[in-house]
Amino acid sequence: MQLFYTPDITPSQSHCQLSEEESKHAIRVLRMVAGDALQLIDGKGGFYEAVVQDPHPKRTLLQITAQQQEYQKRNHxxxxxxxxxxxxxxxxxxxxxxxxxxxxxxxxxxxxxxxxxxxxxxxxxxxxxxxxxxxxxxxxxxxxxxxxxxxxxxxxxxxxxxxxxxxxxxxxxxxxxxxxxxxxxxxxxxxxxxxxxxxxxxxxxxxxxxxxxxxxxxxxxxxxxxxxxxxxxxx
Amino acid sequence: MQLFYTPDITPSQSHCQLSEEESKHAIRVLRMVAGDALQLIDGKGGFYEAVVQDPHPKRTLLQITAQQQEYQKRNHxxxxxxxxxxxxxxxxxxxxxxxxxxxxxxxxxxxxxxxxxxxxxxxxxxxxxxxxxxxxxxxxxxxxxxxxxxxxxxxxxxxxxxxxxxxxxxxxxxxxxxxxxxxxxxxxxxxxxxxxxxxxxxxxxxxxxxxxxxxxxxxxxxxxxxxxxxxxxxx
Structure with a gap:
């Protein structure tokens, strides 16, 4: 499963747009299409599952399908x-x-x-x-x-x-x-x-x-x- | 202290000759001269102290001054x-x-x-x-x-x-x-x-x-x- 780093996402969002660089990687390199599933991490403990809604090579739009906060939170x-x-x-x-x-x-x-x-x-x-x-x-x-x-x-x-x-x-x-x-x-x-x-x-x-x-x-x-x-x- | 790897040395030796490569390193690069002190390891647990006797750039001759076998032997x-x-x-x-x-x-x-x-x-x-x-x-x-x-x-x-x-x-x-x-x-x-x-x-x-x-x-x-x-x- 492909994983992307999206530091600006918040738990309340139903959709998320990949950065220009990540969009290019997803669409041009990985050749993802509408409906493809992927995972997101936000660097603050949020782990999201998503699908591609609009496979735009500069502004890929994703729909969030599931999320988990404090994902594998460390105990120290x-x-x-x-x-x-x-x-x-x-x-x-x-x-x-x-x-x-x-x-x-x-x-x-x-x-x-x-x-x-x-x-x-x-x-x-x-x-x-x-x-x-x-x-x-x-x-x-x-x-x-x-x-x-x-x-x-x-x-x-x-x-x-x-x-x-x-x-x-x-x-x-x-x-x-x-x-x-x-x-x-x-x-x-x-x-x-x-x-x-x-x-x-x-x-x-x-x-x-x-x-x-x-x-x-x-x-x-x-x-x-x-x-x-x-x-x-x-x- | 400079350290050299001399796998062929044995505990009974009073002298030791550095390989051509190590000799070159000691004499040409480190510019060691007669009387300079150095250390040797043999890879089999032997740790030696030595001094340069003949600073030949291809066949440097060393005199062994001290040795220790099973140097820092591992317990497992x-x-x-x-x-x-x-x-x-x-x-x-x-x-x-x-x-x-x-x-x-x-x-x-x-x-x-x-x-x-x-x-x-x-x-x-x-x-x-x-x-x-x-x-x-x-x-x-x-x-x-x-x-x-x-x-x-x-x-x-x-x-x-x-x-x-x-x-x-x-x-x-x-x-x-x-x-x-x-x-x-x-x-x-x-x-x-x-x-x-x-x-x-x-x-x-x-x-x-x-x-x-x-x-x-x-x-x-x-x-x-x-x-x-x-x-x-x-x-």
């Missing part, structure tokens, strides 16, 4: 703040995989040792959108624009806050400290790790230091390991 | 048999990430619904080698050549055998059935999943069906999720 909230990798493809890979496995919010943080200071948020968001379509997720993870570490670490967060780093010091395992069904925020540093100053600042701001096992992991693998652990512990 | 054995993805880059990503997280053996299996029927094992092995160097692992995961599913599923394996599939039927969670510190083998199907015939054949051959959660995962994500779970449950 996970926010990962990650330093974008030098090779941005590695961050893209993380975003795709984390979306498949389960994540709610991602912030890119620019750290002292970050080699990359910026990222194309629009492009990264497209990767997330593509991943939610692939894995049929009705919720679209939120990707925030890049923030400096020092600015981000002072931001208020109502939930458990963790920092994964490779320096010495007391560290916890998520399985021992994570409160299931809650909200958690995990910081993942750049290639070369967080600086000791950054770690101190996080600890002073109520972050707990965690370990992700004994293996030396790349930035994007560490972030995915954290995502995996939180989802697994909430299963 | 994990074999994943995965259908290579249509886009081979996705399989490459899996191999890199699984090596970082922890895996012992990988077999590529060609299934009824596999779109890809072959893969360049040499190239894939290079990716694994690069990943063990990156994550300082002294054991090199073994990558077997591609086998037909029907042939592979009849192969003897002394340990627990699992098949992860998306069809209906009784399925277990690894956390409930995996015996820690043991040997396990997990089958991961192609895009489009295993066929019902393949699933039946696996079940008849002593494989247990498992679920990797409620998310719809791509082939390489499912394989990585399995790898994460087994390592996490053995931590």
């Amino acid at each position: 909230y996970l926010h990962i703040a990650i330093a974008p990798t030098k090779n941005i493809e590695r961050t893209e890979w993380f975003l795709e995989k984390a979306t498949e496995i389960g994540i709610d919010e991602i912030t890119l943080i620019i750290c002292q040792r970050s080699e990359r200071k910026e990222a194309n948020i629009e492009r990264l968001n497209k990767i997330i959108t593509s991943a939610i379509k692939q894995s049929v997720k009705a919720y679209h993870p939120v990707l925030n624009k890049a923030l400096a570490f020092n600015q981000f670490v002072n931001t208020k967060f109502e939930g458990q806050k963790f920092i994964a780093h490779c320096e010495e010091g007391e560290k916890f395992n998520l399985r021992d400290v994570l409160q299931p069904r809650g909200k958690s925020l995990i910081l993942i540093g750049p290639e070369g790790d967080f600086s000791p100053t950054e770690i101190d600042r996080a600890l002073q701001n109520g972050y707990k230091a965690i370990t992700l096992g004994t293996s030396r992991l790349r930035t994007e693998t560490a972030a995915l390991e954290a995502c995996f652990e939180v989802n697994f512990l909430n299963r | 054995y994990l074999h994943i048999a995965i259908a290579p993805t249509k886009n081979i880059e996705r399989t490459e990503w899996f191999l890199e990430k699984a090596t970082e997280i922890g895996i012992d053996e990988i077999t590529l299996i060609i299934c009824q619904r596999s779109e890809r029927k072959e893969a360049n094992i040499e190239r894939l092995n290079k990716i694994i080698t690069s990943a063990i160097k990156q994550s300082v692992k002294a054991y090199h995961p073994v990558l077997n050549k591609a086998l037909a599913f029907n042939q592979f599923v009849n192969t003897k394996f002394e340990g627990q055998k699992f098949i992860a599939h998306c069809e209906e039927g009784e399925k277990f969670n690894l956390r409930d059935v995996l015996q820690p510190r043991g040997k396990s083998l997990i089958l991961i199907g192609p895009e489009g999943d295993f066929s019902p015939t393949e699933i039946d054949r696996a079940l008849q051959n002593g494989y247990k069906a498992i679920t990797l959660g409620t998310s719809r995962l791509r082939t390489e994500t499912a394989a990585l999720e399995a790898c994460f779970e087994v390592n996490f449950l053995n931590r």
Whole structure:
């Protein structure tokens, strides 16, 4: 079944028009005709079934036939703040995989040792959108624009806050400290790790230091390991 | 510290010669000189410290100064048999990430619904080698050549055998059935999943069906999720 992302749809609508790009894809590429069935997700938890009413190649009109809100709603909230990798493809890979496995919010943080200071948020968001379509997720993870570490670490967060780093010091395992069904925020540093100053600042701001096992992991693998652990512990 | 992969070294050696390629890298690229320290892994659990004795650009001679066998030996054995993805880059990503997280053996299996029927094992092995160097692992995961599913599923394996599939039927969670510190083998199907015939054949051959959660995962994500779970449950 074909699935489309229609972020502007509301639960009360009986009809919906696909965007120009999606219309073109539906009619020109997939060659859909009147009466063909398809599915829609709105990124806010809505999952819809629909049929093509007018197969216009720029403004395809759909009739909604069924809907479900809070579709596969997650039982916890996970926010990962990650330093974008030098090779941005590695961050893209993380975003795709984390979306498949389960994540709610991602912030890119620019750290002292970050080699990359910026990222194309629009492009990264497209990767997330593509991943939610692939894995049929009705919720679209939120990707925030890049923030400096020092600015981000002072931001208020109502939930458990963790920092994964490779320096010495007391560290916890998520399985021992994570409160299931809650909200958690995990910081993942750049290639070369967080600086000791950054770690101190996080600890002073109520972050707990965690370990992700004994293996030396790349930035994007560490972030995915954290995502995996939180989802697994909430299963 | 620079790390080199020297699969031919044996514990009794006091000296070791780098391959032509590694010599070139050490002397021409890294500009190492006599007396410079470096580290070696042999892929069989040996971790060595050494210094450059003769910085020859084709046959660099090293003196071994310290060694450790069974370096970070894993406490369990994990074999994943995965259908290579249509886009081979996705399989490459899996191999890199699984090596970082922890895996012992990988077999590529060609299934009824596999779109890809072959893969360049040499190239894939290079990716694994690069990943063990990156994550300082002294054991090199073994990558077997591609086998037909029907042939592979009849192969003897002394340990627990699992098949992860998306069809209906009784399925277990690894956390409930995996015996820690043991040997396990997990089958991961192609895009489009295993066929019902393949699933039946696996079940008849002593494989247990498992679920990797409620998310719809791509082939390489499912394989990585399995790898994460087994390592996490053995931590």
